[in-house]
Structure formats: structure tokens, C-alpha cells
Amino acid sequence: MTSTDTLGTSAAQARGAELEQLIRKDPGQFRVLTGDRPTGRLHLGHYFGTLHNRVRLQDLGVETFVLIPDYQVLTDRDVAEHLQEYVAELVLDHLAIGIDPDRSTIFTHSAVPALNQLLLPFLSLVSVAELNRNPTVKDEIAHSRQSAVSGLMLTYPVHQAADILSVKANLVPVGQDQLPHLEITRTVARRFNDRYGRGTEVFPQPEALLSDAPLLLGTDGTKMSKSRGNSIALSATADETARLIRGARTDAERRITYDPAGRPEVSSLVLLAALCEGTDPHTVAGEIGDGGAAVLKKRVTEAVNTHLAPIRARRTAYERDRQVVRDVLRAGNARVNALADATLQDVRAAMNADY
Incomplete structure (x- = not known):
């Protein structure tokens, strides 16, 4: 993996071409984490933007984790409405497009307590100034539904770092607008290693697999979005x-x-x-x-x-059998809990907090 400290767009694009070659040569060296917040039905923009790429990586033999970050629905909302329904819809969409739970892992954020315990030590590695100047967060705050956003919005990139590093993923498919978020994850990993690693790498610095996905407009001519009511859902008749x-x-x-x-x-x-x-x-x-x-x-x-x-x-x-959704999540949550518990134990040991 590259040891560069920043993820500029041009550098990420160049590195992406190299990563594609490495994936085809040895997919087993990569572990991918990706996902979508359960805020509505997935649509054609999601499908051609990210979903089909998840199936592609899975079919190439890359270990793939699909996160449904249900807690993070609250990032720009007062309440998480229709949560169980939307989580089930996301699982069904992923199964329908070809995500195979025998080869990939689908799990929910709220079902993995260790993941959230990682947030506290990770927040200690990032300054308030760094969080404040994250351009993606600033843009999301500007377009938020709320008159005043909660602290969860400001710390959202560190939540994503906990998501990624809890399973020690080393590859994250992202769009260009998500590069600043991934840079926070790389910063957290690097600083934790420097501060607590004692010469060992506790965490990988995950790399961006930059998407060149085409931009599909919604039916109203603006960006296709679940919240704008201008999308064509995969589940539409x-x-x-x-x-x-x-x-x-x-x-x-x-x-x-x-x-x-x-x-x-x-x-x-x-x-x-x-x-x-x-x-x-x-x-x-x-x-x-x-x-x-x-x-x-x-x-x-x-x-x-x-x-x-x-x-x-x-x-x-x-x-026809919604038990499939429950079984997929139960198995995925169990697997990720085991991985995240082991990661949390690594963190405690590195910090001399394994009492």
C-alpha cells in the first residue's frame, strides 16, 4: 500500500489504475468496506454509481463488507424514520443485484458495539480545526435539512473511520467528494500507529478506489437523489x-x-x-x-x-421470505462483531488499557 499522506484527486486516479491491476493479480490482499445510509430505496444512480462495482469486486475475489450505517441516519436528521423498513430494503436491493452473503458480508452499524467504542480514541487523534475545515462536511451542513446540525455531523468522518478500521479494511471505493472523509480515516490510522504502535502497524491506511461512475440526473434534471423524489428506484415496477x-x-x-x-x-x-x-x-x-x-x-x-x-x-x-433478510444480517453482524471485538482488543493492548 502507498504511504502517501494525502489523497488528491489526480493522485487517487493514478493510484486507482494501479490498484485495479493489483486487484486482478491478487484480490486476496484487499478488504473492501462500502455502504449506504438507510434513508430510502436505492435507485439507478446508486446502481450505476456504486452497486454494480461492489458485485464486480466481490466476483473478482475481493473480501467485501457492505455496511448499513443505521445510526448515521441521525447525522442530518432529528429522528431515524422508517428505519427497519429501509434497512430491509437495502438488504433486498443488494441481494437482488448479486451480492452473495456467502462471499460478502452485510451488516448494520448499530449491531456492532465495538465499532462505536473505537470512536472515542479515534476522536482524540483529530483536532477540532481539522473537523471544521473538512469540505465534504461543510457542504453537507450547508445542505442539511436541519436549522442547526448536531455534533454527530461534525464527527461524521471519524465515525466513518471507525466503520472502515473496525474491520481493518484497506480499500474503500469512493466518489471524488468522499476523498476528504477517507483522508480523515488515513490520518486516524497513521496517528494511532505513530502514537501507540511502538513500531508496528495496528491499522492499515486505507486507499481510495476512485469511482469514474457516470452522473445520472434525476427526472427533474438535478442530481438523482432519494430525498429529492426525482429518482427511479431499483424496486420500481x-x-x-x-x-x-x-x-x-x-x-x-x-x-x-x-x-x-x-x-x-x-x-x-x-x-x-x-x-x-x-x-x-x-x-x-x-x-x-x-x-x-x-x-x-x-x-x-x-x-x-x-x-x-x-x-x-x-x-x-x-x-417472499423476509426471513432471508434477518438471516443475512444475523450472520453478517456476528462476523463483524468478532472482527471488531478483535480490533478493539488490539487498540486496548496498544494503549495499555487491556485490564
């Missing part, structure tokens, strides 16, 4: 999907082109069709040509529904 795509924003120009900068709404629909069909967006646009928005939306609807059909079929099968 074929008819619901068709209705949502029919209502998607386009523009007045009849000829369809792929121009993300000049025609973002049209181009996002073209891209969605191309991703589902496994082809190039310029090819899709050229084939539609002067067909206009109606032909474009028909093409997108058919492509999305065809691509999601096997995923929806698997999801329906899993939904």
Missing part, C-alpha cells in the same frame, strides 16, 4: 419506471445528441439507455436522431426495464 421516464425533463430541440455540458437532461437519458444496453451514448443518440424526446424516452424505458428485469425477479423471490 416496469409501469412505474415507464411513468417516471415519461415525465423526465428534456428540452425543445428535436434532434437527439449526446452533449452532457450543453444538453444535460437529454444526455442523461441517452447515457442511461447506453449503460443499460452496454453501448456508447453517442451511438444511442445517433440511432434516435430526429426521433425526438418521445422516441428517446421509449428507448430508455425499454432499456431500463430489460436491464432490471432479472434484478426485479430476484428481488421478488427474496421478498
Whole structure:
């Protein structure tokens, strides 16, 4: 692993290419942690942005942990609404897309007490000034639902450090906006090793596997988001999907082109069709040509529904027996509790606090 102290975008991109080669050569040297907060149903933006990459890494043989950080729903909310429902939905979505609980581990934050015990010593390694100037936190505070955010928001990056380091993950797939969070994790790992390691590495400094995932816009032309009500959920029916795509924003120009900068709404629909069909967006646009928005939306609807059909079929099968969700979480939580307990014991021993 690289020993660089910072994770600039260009450096992360260059390192990402090297990491991909290393993964293919020896996937067993990596342990990945990734996840999503249970705040609503996962959608096509999640799928093409991160979810399919989790399945790819799993299938390559990388040890993969999928965290459902249920406690962290409170980061920008007063209460955690519909929590059990949303946790179950996330598990079903992951099973439906191909996450195999025999090869990957799905677990919930709240079920791992040792993970949260790591937060206190980790917070002692980061200054208030460092937390205050985290650009991702500042942006999240600016867009928070709340008039005044809690201390949980400020310490959110250290919570993520506890998530990652509790299982000693050394690889974290992230988008560019998450690099500052991962830098906090690397800082925590490095400082703990320096302060308490006595020449040994208690924690790895996890590296970023920077995503080059395409940005899909929501049906209103803004970023696809669970909270904005502009997304197409993976669990939507074929008819619901068709209705949502029919209502998607386009523009007045009849000829369809792929121009993300000049025609973002049209181009996002073209891209969605191309991703589902496994082809190039310029090819899709050229084939539609002067067909206009109606032909474009028909093409997108058919492509999305065809691509999601096997995923929806698997999801329906899993939904018939919700015990599957409970069994997957019970097994995942048990495994991570064992790992996190061992990590906490390593921390206590390093700090001479293993009474």
C-alpha cells in the first residue's frame, strides 16, 4: 500500500489504475468496506454509481463488507424514520443485484458495539480545526435539512473511520467528494500507529478506489437523489419506471445528441439507455436522431426495464421470505462483531488499557 499522506484527486486516479491491476493479480490482499445510509430505496444512480462495482469486486475475489450505517441516519436528521423498513430494503436491493452473503458480508452499524467504542480514541487523534475545515462536511451542513446540525455531523468522518478500521479494511471505493472523509480515516490510522504502535502497524491506511461512475440526473434534471423524489428506484415496477421516464425533463430541440455540458437532461437519458444496453451514448443518440424526446424516452424505458428485469425477479423471490433478510444480517453482524471485538482488543493492548 502507498504511504502517501494525502489523497488528491489526480493522485487517487493514478493510484486507482494501479490498484485495479493489483486487484486482478491478487484480490486476496484487499478488504473492501462500502455502504449506504438507510434513508430510502436505492435507485439507478446508486446502481450505476456504486452497486454494480461492489458485485464486480466481490466476483473478482475481493473480501467485501457492505455496511448499513443505521445510526448515521441521525447525522442530518432529528429522528431515524422508517428505519427497519429501509434497512430491509437495502438488504433486498443488494441481494437482488448479486451480492452473495456467502462471499460478502452485510451488516448494520448499530449491531456492532465495538465499532462505536473505537470512536472515542479515534476522536482524540483529530483536532477540532481539522473537523471544521473538512469540505465534504461543510457542504453537507450547508445542505442539511436541519436549522442547526448536531455534533454527530461534525464527527461524521471519524465515525466513518471507525466503520472502515473496525474491520481493518484497506480499500474503500469512493466518489471524488468522499476523498476528504477517507483522508480523515488515513490520518486516524497513521496517528494511532505513530502514537501507540511502538513500531508496528495496528491499522492499515486505507486507499481510495476512485469511482469514474457516470452522473445520472434525476427526472427533474438535478442530481438523482432519494430525498429529492426525482429518482427511479431499483424496486420500481416496469409501469412505474415507464411513468417516471415519461415525465423526465428534456428540452425543445428535436434532434437527439449526446452533449452532457450543453444538453444535460437529454444526455442523461441517452447515457442511461447506453449503460443499460452496454453501448456508447453517442451511438444511442445517433440511432434516435430526429426521433425526438418521445422516441428517446421509449428507448430508455425499454432499456431500463430489460436491464432490471432479472434484478426485479430476484428481488421478488427474496421478498417472499423476509426471513432471508434477518438471516443475512444475523450472520453478517456476528462476523463483524468478532472482527471488531478483535480490533478493539488490539487498540486496548496498544494503549495499555487491556485490564
